[in-house]
Every structure is written in structure tokens, then in C-alpha cells.
Amino acid sequence: xxxxxxxxxxxxxxxxxxxxxxxxxxxxxxxxxxxxxxxxxxxxxxxxxxxxxxxxxxxxxxxxxxxxxxxxxxxxxxxxxxxxxxxxxxxxxxxxxxxxxxxxxxxxxxxxxxxxxxxxxxxxxxxxxxxxxxxxxxxxxxxxxxxxxxxxxxxxxxxxxxxxxxxxxxxxxxxxxxxxxxxxxxxxxxxxxxxxxxxxxxxxxxxxxxxxxxxxxxxxxxxxxxxxxxxxxxxxxxxxxxxxxxxxxxxxxxxxxxxxxxxxxxxxxxxxxxxxxxxxxxxxxxxxxxxxxxxxxxxxxxxxxxxxxxxxxxxxxxxxxxxxxxxxxxxxxxx
Amino acid sequence: xxxxxxxxxxxxxxxxxxxxxxxxxxxxxxxxxxxxxxxxxxxxxxxxxxxxxxxxxxxxxxxxxxxxxxxxxxxxxxxxxxxxxxxxxxxxxxxxxxxxxxxxxxxxxxxxxxxxxxxxxxxxxxxxxxxxxxxxxxxxxxxxxxxxxxxxxxxxxxxxxxxxxxxxxxxxxxxxxxxxxxxxxxxxxxxxxxxxxxxxxxxxxxxxxxxxxxxxxxxxxxxxxxxxxxxxxxxxxxxxxxxxxxxxxxxxxxxxxxxxxxxxxxxxxxxxxxxxxxxxxxxxxxxxxxxxxxxxxxxxxxxxxxxxxxxxxxxxxxxxxxxxxxxxxxxxxxx
Numbered sequence: 001x002x003x004x005x006x007x008x009x010x011x012x013x014x015x016x017x018x019x020x021x022x023x024x025x026x027x028x029x030x031x032x033x034x035x036x037x038x039x040x041x042x043x044x045x046x047x048x049x050x051x052x053x054x055x056x057x058x059x060x061x062x063x064x065x066x067x068x069x070x071x072x073x074x075x076x077x078x079x080x081x082x083x084x085x086x087x088x089x090x091x092x093x094x095x096x097x098x099x100x101x102x103x104x105x106x107x108x109x110x111x112x113x114x115x116x117x118x119x120x121x122x123x124x125x126x127x128x129x130x131x132x133x134x135x136x137x138x139x140x141x142x143x144x145x146x147x148x149x150x151x152x153x154x155x156x157x158x159x160x161x162x163x164x165x166x167x168x169x170x171x172x173x174x175x176x177x178x179x180x181x182x183x184x185x186x187x188x189x190x191x192x193x194x195x196x197x198x199x200x201x202x203x204x205x206x207x208x209x210x211x212x213x214x215x216x217x218x219x220x221x222x223x224x225x226x227x228x229x230x231x232x233x234x235x236x237x238x239x240x241x242x243x244x245x246x247x248x249x250x251x252x253x254x255x256x257x258x259x260x261x262x263x264x265x266x267x268x269x270x271x272x273x274x275x276x277x278x279x280x281x282x283x284x285x286x287x288x289x290x291x292x293x294x295x296x297x298x299x300x301x302x303x304x305x306x307x308x309x310x311x312x313x314x315x316x317x318x319x320x321x322x323x324x325x326x327x328x329x330x331x332x333x334x335x
Numbered sequence: 336x337x338x339x340x341x342x343x344x345x346x347x348x349x350x351x352x353x354x355x356x357x358x359x360x361x362x363x364x365x366x367x368x369x370x371x372x373x374x375x376x377x378x379x380x381x382x383x384x385x386x387x388x389x390x391x392x393x394x395x396x397x398x399x400x401x402x403x404x405x406x407x408x409x410x411x412x413x414x415x416x417x418x419x420x421x422x423x424x425x426x427x428x429x430x431x432x433x434x435x436x437x438x439x440x441x442x443x444x445x446x447x448x449x450x451x452x453x454x455x456x457x458x459x460x461x462x463x464x465x466x467x468x469x470x471x472x473x474x475x476x477x478x479x480x481x482x483x484x485x486x487x488x489x490x491x492x493x494x495x496x497x498x499x500x501x502x503x504x505x506x507x508x509x510x511x512x513x514x515x516x517x518x519x520x521x522x523x524x525x526x527x528x529x530x531x532x533x534x535x536x537x538x539x540x541x542x543x544x545x546x547x548x549x550x551x552x553x554x555x556x557x558x559x560x561x562x563x564x565x566x567x568x569x570x571x572x573x574x575x576x577x578x579x580x581x582x583x584x585x586x587x588x589x590x591x592x593x594x595x596x597x598x599x600x601x602x603x604x605x606x607x608x609x610x611x612x613x614x615x616x617x618x619x620x621x622x623x624x625x626x627x628x629x630x631x632x633x634x635x636x637x638x639x640x641x642x643x644x645x646x647x648x649x650x651x652x653x654x655x656x657x658x659x660x661x662x663x664x665x666x667x668x669x670x
Contacts, residue, residue, distance in 0.1 A: 040494045094459060097432070098452040117433040120455060121492045124429060127459075128486030131466055135478045143470045143478065151463025157456045159375045 011321075012328035014056065020322050021064040024078060028060050031082040035129050046110050046122040050089055053105045058326075059189045060085045062214075066193025066207045069319050076137040076196045083146060084189045086130035091153060091185070093123035098157065099244055142192040149188035156180015165245045165271045167255045167263070174252055175216070183215030190214075202313065209310035210323070213303040218330045220300035223248035224293050225333065227284055239280045245270045249299065253292040254283075262286055297331070304331050346656075347663035349391065355657050356399040359413060363395050366417040370464050381445050381457040385424055388440045393661075394524045395420045397549075401528025401542045404654050411472040411531045418481060419524045421465035426488060426520070428458035433492065434579055477527040484523035491515020500580045500606045502590045502598070509587055510551070518550030525549075537648065544645035545658070548638040553665045555635035558583035559628050560668065562619055574615045580605045584634065588627040589618075597621055632666070639666050 018025075036047040060081035067077035095101070096109040097116045103109055111119040127150065134143050160177045163169050190211030194203040226241040227250055241248050247270065255266045268274050269283065287293050304327045314320050353360075371382040395416035402412035430436070431444040432451045438444055446454040462485065469478050495512045498504050525546030529538040561576040562585055576583055582605065590601045603609050604618065622628050639662045649655050 038490055038493075040490055040497060042493050042497050043490065094455050097455055116451070117496050118493065120429050120432055121489050121496065124462075125486055125489035125493065127462060128482060128484075128489055131482035132479070132486055135475060135482050138475055140470060140473055140475070144467070147463060147466035147470050149463075151460055151467055154456050154460035154463055155373055155375055155378065158373075158377050158453065158460065161452050161456065162375060162377050 011325045012332035014058070014061075014326050014329050016318070016322035017061055017065060017326050020068070020319055021061050024064045024068075024081070025057070025061065027078045028057075028064070028081045028085070031078055031133070032085060035082060035086070035133065036126070038125070042114065042118055043122055043125055046093075046114050046118050047089065047126060049107070049110055049113065050092060050104065051085070053107055055088075055105065057085060058218075059088050059185060062186065062211060062326075063189045063193055065319055065323055066190045066210075067197060068193075069207070069314055069317070069323070070194035070197035070199045070203060072193065072197035074196065076139065076142075077193065079133040079137050080142060080146075080192050080196065081189075083130040083133045084185065084192075086126040086133075087146070087150060087153075088185060090123040090126040090130070091157075093119045093126070095157070098161070101240075137196065139192075139196050141195050145188050145191050145195065149184050152180050152184045156182075156184065160246075163247060165273075166247060167251065167266045167270055169247045169252055171249065171252050174247065174249055178216060178219040179212070182219040183212045186215030186218070187211035206310050206313045210307050213307035213310065214327055214330060217300040217303040217307065217327070220249055220296050220303070221330060221333050223250055224296050224300075227287060227293060229293075242269070242280050242283055243275060245273055249296045250287050250292040253295055254287045254290050257290040257292070258286060300331055304328070346660045347667035349393070349396075349661050349664050351653070351657035352396055352400060352661050355403070355654055356396050359399045359403075359416070360392070360396065362413045363392075363399070363416045363420070366413055366468070367420060370417060370421070370468065371461070373460070377449065377453060378457055378460055381428075381449050381453050382424065382461060384442070384445055384448065385427060385439065386420070388442055390423075390440065392420060393553075394423050394520060397521065397546060397661075398524045398528055400654055400658055401525045401545075402532060403528075404542070404649055404652070404658070405529040405532035405534045405538060407528065407532035409531065411474065411477075412528065414468040414472050415477060415481075415527050415531065416524075418465040418468045419520065419527075421461040421468075422481070422485060422488075423520060425458040425461040425465070426492075428454045428461070430492070433496070436575075472531065474527075474531050476530050480523050480526050480530065484519050487515050487519045491517075491519065495581075498582060500608075501582060502586065502601045502605055504582045504587055506584065506587050509582065509584055513551060513554040514547070517554040518547045521550030521553065522546035541645050541648045545642045548642035548645065549662055549665060552635040552638040552642065552662070555584055555631050555638070556665060556668050558585055559631050559635075562622060562628060564628075577604070577615050577618055578610060580608055584631045585622050585627040588630055589622045589625050592625040592627070593621060635666055639663070 032051060036044045036051065038044060063081040063084050064077055092104065093110055096104055096111050097119050101109050102112055134146055156177055156179065160181055163173060163177060187208045188211070191204055191208040194207050223241065226238060226248070228238045251266065251270065255263055258266070265282065269279050307327050308324055311320055311323055367386060371379045371386065373379060398416040398419050399412055427439065428445055431439055431446050432454050436444050437447055469481055491512055491514065495516055498508060498512060522543045523546070526539055526543040529542050558576065561573060561583070563573045586601065586605065590598055593601070600617065600621070604614050642662050643659055646655055646658055
């Protein structure tokens, strides 16, 4: 049974984490800015379009938080955090090309403004810069973790491509996809903190678990938000997954729980891309009928609970408490 | 003045290098094969389509050759050579997307068979695997060189994108592009050999110079071959650069040496993409008129001579002689 995390607590916020890592985060932001610099002016233009477009920078904050939790006293976490954000940004640039997305974070995507070419190449540049910064930190173990993550992320995306438009995808198959494409970077971002602090293996795997499970929960909530959230209210960013024929957990559940007529609808819409004006509404209606969005959130809460329990190893501290609140925040986004 | 390398000597061949590195290259090929493996079957399919399509594997051979020249006795050069080939393959996959190429090495390009999505993502996967192998070798200095190369290659490609369709590009600007997009990987591939062998700095910079100058010469000869070679014979792979509006050195020279009518032709064809049936013939005619292809080869010979002189530091050996022949071979390809 899924464990229910109470996520409507007043503590469901990232504010405390933001405050605790603020001085370090300022240095990360300065590093990000200086490392997107290039005489080739298109590079900072494209990179900063995305980097300064108001992402929460959750992943680099996690690297800083875990380094702090591990009692790390050096400087390496700054560059590793910037590397993590570069890897994330590179992924977004490449994803937009792969998904042919027109919008990203409420702005025109880089590929719409500068073309697919620039998105692919600036992504490659940021990946290269990410590795350069990791090398400068000098921890072979951290390099090992982050380079393995880079390969796994790409593998997860290819898996998603291969599973695309297949409504028969199982929940386990879908989980394998999001472990790769989303959760692995969260896991690596968290794991490198105790690694550069030379903390015992048990702490490294604990931090990795926090990131992995938080990442899965984060993605599942994102999947729900794409259909308007638990209350299924249509907003400006809803329906993208549906229109792109993406198979996410709400679809997997609604398809499996549906009757033959309903399954025919999903196949027509997602596999064949034949989508009429009222079909998104109909899809959300079917999800509500089968509690697909609610149950996706119950699944998310399960992974959130695992993340919180993975943190339990660490003694009480403001940072630990801030991280628990981040888990609650990620879940509460669906409201 | 450019130094003329006699390139019609019987020694203009890569056969001797191939023979000398054959046992190591067998291990590199086995590594390449095992590291493209993935449960996600699309990954080995796409990767092997390109990897097994008969490239010469010149870059990994250079890594093996330089490690040998430096007296390296360990195992690390095998994985570094495989990494170099993966970086090269990733670049080709991404280039095909950027250039919208339909063919690569006489076969349909991966993007025509599996789509842009797969080409972008499998490229990312190979880059990730390349870094994993470098990390396993454990040399931070080699990691530094190859990760900097990854960023520089992408930077060179973006520079080319920004310069694209600009017939006013200068020779120096064009050189900066090909130093980044082509020669940097040759340089890094060569430099890591003496680096993992812990040889003195002078040998490292010598090997880097060999690679850098060989890479520039290689690209210039490629540019000439794209217009049919020195004798300007049209073959099955000619005219791609012209049709894609790519500004290469033969164009830079023909444009600068041309009159107003001729410049108007280049602008119409390359900047505006208005290309008629006989325009490639006309372009080659203008290049012949202004000796643009011949003089591009004279420039290439200059860089070839620099590569050979950079090798002069090393005592005579079969490997040194094989490398000199490789330089001659790269230049002689134009015949």
C-alpha cells in the first residue's frame, strides 16, 4: 500500500531550502553566468534564454543541500551544482528538438527562436562545459556518477521514444523511463554531495535514494499537472503531453482501467494522433472516471515517502527539515 | 610561403599505421561494440549503423599511435581511443540533424532511418558513455583535455552556424571554425597519448600540434573533395557543401578573387539558396579560374608540413614514419 504523506501542511514549501542555500546559490549563479560565456555570441544568447527563464534550479539546490548535510567544507559543490544545472539545461534544449516543442516555461522555446541547429549544438556545448567543471573539481567518483547519469538520461529518453505512442506501456515500463529521463539526474545531483565530502557509502546511497525517489515523485506530479492537476482545471500549460501522444502514468492507468470503447479512444488519439477539439476534455473525463490522476498522485506520495525515509538516516537539522519540506512541496504542486 | 609536402610519394598511405596499431585497435573495436550495448535496442541499432559503416577510425588510431610513440605501457589508451571515436560519432549524429543531411558515408543517415529524435539522443548517449570510459581510465588531465575538446567542438559548430551563408567570411574566421569543429578532436586525440604516459609537457604539446595541424589539413582537403578534388571531377559525394550553402575555404578564395558578377553568383547561390541545375558546374568553373581548389590544397600542405615538423621532436621509429605517411595520405586524398 502506498504511504500517504500529508502534503497540505504549511511546511510544503521550498522557501526554507532556498534561504539555507542562498549564499552558495549566488556563487552557483555567478558560475553559470561565466561558464555560458563565449566569443560565439549565439551561445550565451541561447543558453541564457533558457537558464534565466525562471526555472526553480531545484537540482543544483539539492547538490548544495546534500553537500551541506554531509558537512562538506570545500568549494567543489559550487561547480558540481552548476554542472548539474548545465546537464539539465542541455537536456531541455535537446528535448525541445526531440519533442518539436514550441513553448518552454511559458516562453517560445530556443528552437523556435534560433532553430533546431542551435538548440542541439548549444546543448552539446553546455554538456562539454558541465564536464569541464566536474573535471576541475577533481573528484573521479563524482565524475563517475555524473557521467553515468548523462548516459542513463539519454538512454531513458530513447526508451521513451521507443515506447512513444504505445498505449499498452505498463506502469513498470513507464517507471523505467522516468527513472532514466528524470530521476537519475536528481539522484546524481544528491549523491555527489556526500561523495565529495568523503562520507561513508551509507550516506551516499541515502542521498541517492532521496534524489531518485523525489525525482520520480516530481515527474509523476508533472504528469498530473499536464492534465490540469488533481482538480483537472485546464490551464495554459495543460494538454501538451496529450497532443504529443506521450504515454504517462495517468494514461497508463486510464487505458488499463477503461473498456474497449475507451481504449479505442486512447489508441486513436495517442497512437494515431487523431485529436479533435473536445478530445482533451474527454480524456480528462475518462481520467476522472477512473481516478487516474488521483491515483497517480497516490503513487507519487509513495515515492515521496521513500525519499523522506531515506533522509531519516541523518540527524535532525534545519537542512534536513528543509529537504522534507521540499518533498512535500513537490507533491503539493498538484493543487 | 606555404611549404610544399611531396604528397605523391609511394609512402602516402595509412597502411603502415593500421598495421602497427592493429592489435590495440582490435581491443578498441571490442570496447566500442560492448559500450554501445543497451537494453534499449534502438541505441545499438542507431550507433552501429554509423560506427560500422566503414569510417577509417583515424582519430582513435592517432590516440593509440601517440601513446605508443610516448612509450605508454598501460591499458588506458584503449578506452581513451574508444572515447574519441564515440565523441566523433556523437558529433556526426548531431551534425546530420543540424545540416539536415540525407546521406552519410554513402548510406542513408541515421536521422533518415530513425528520425532526428533518435540521432540527437543516441548522440547524447554516446557522449555520456565516452565520458564514463574516460573516467574509468582515471587520468584527470586526459579528462580535462577531452572535456574541453567537447565544449570547443560544439563552439566551433555554433560558430559555423553563425557564419553560415555569409560569403564575406574571412580565411581567418573560417580557420577558427575548423580548428574548433574538426581539428580540436584530432589535437585532443593525439595529446592524451603522452599525457597518460606521463611524458614531459614538450611531448604533449608536440603531439597536440601534430593533431591540430593534421586536423586542419584533413578538413581543407575534405573541402576540396566536396567540389570534386583538385581535378574537379564530379563524383557521387560532390556538391553537398554547395547545396547546403556552406562557406568553405575554396568558396572564401573564389569569392574574394572574383569580380562583382561572380560575387553576385556566390551570394545568390550560397546566401539565398537559389541554385539552378548548372550552378554547381559554374561554381567549379569559377574555382578553377581562380585556382581556389589548388590553393586550398597548398594551404593544406602548409598545415601538413607543420604536423610533420611537430613530429620531428621524436626519435626515428616505425611509428613516427607511419605517422608521417598518414599526413601525406591525408593530403594525397585529393587526387
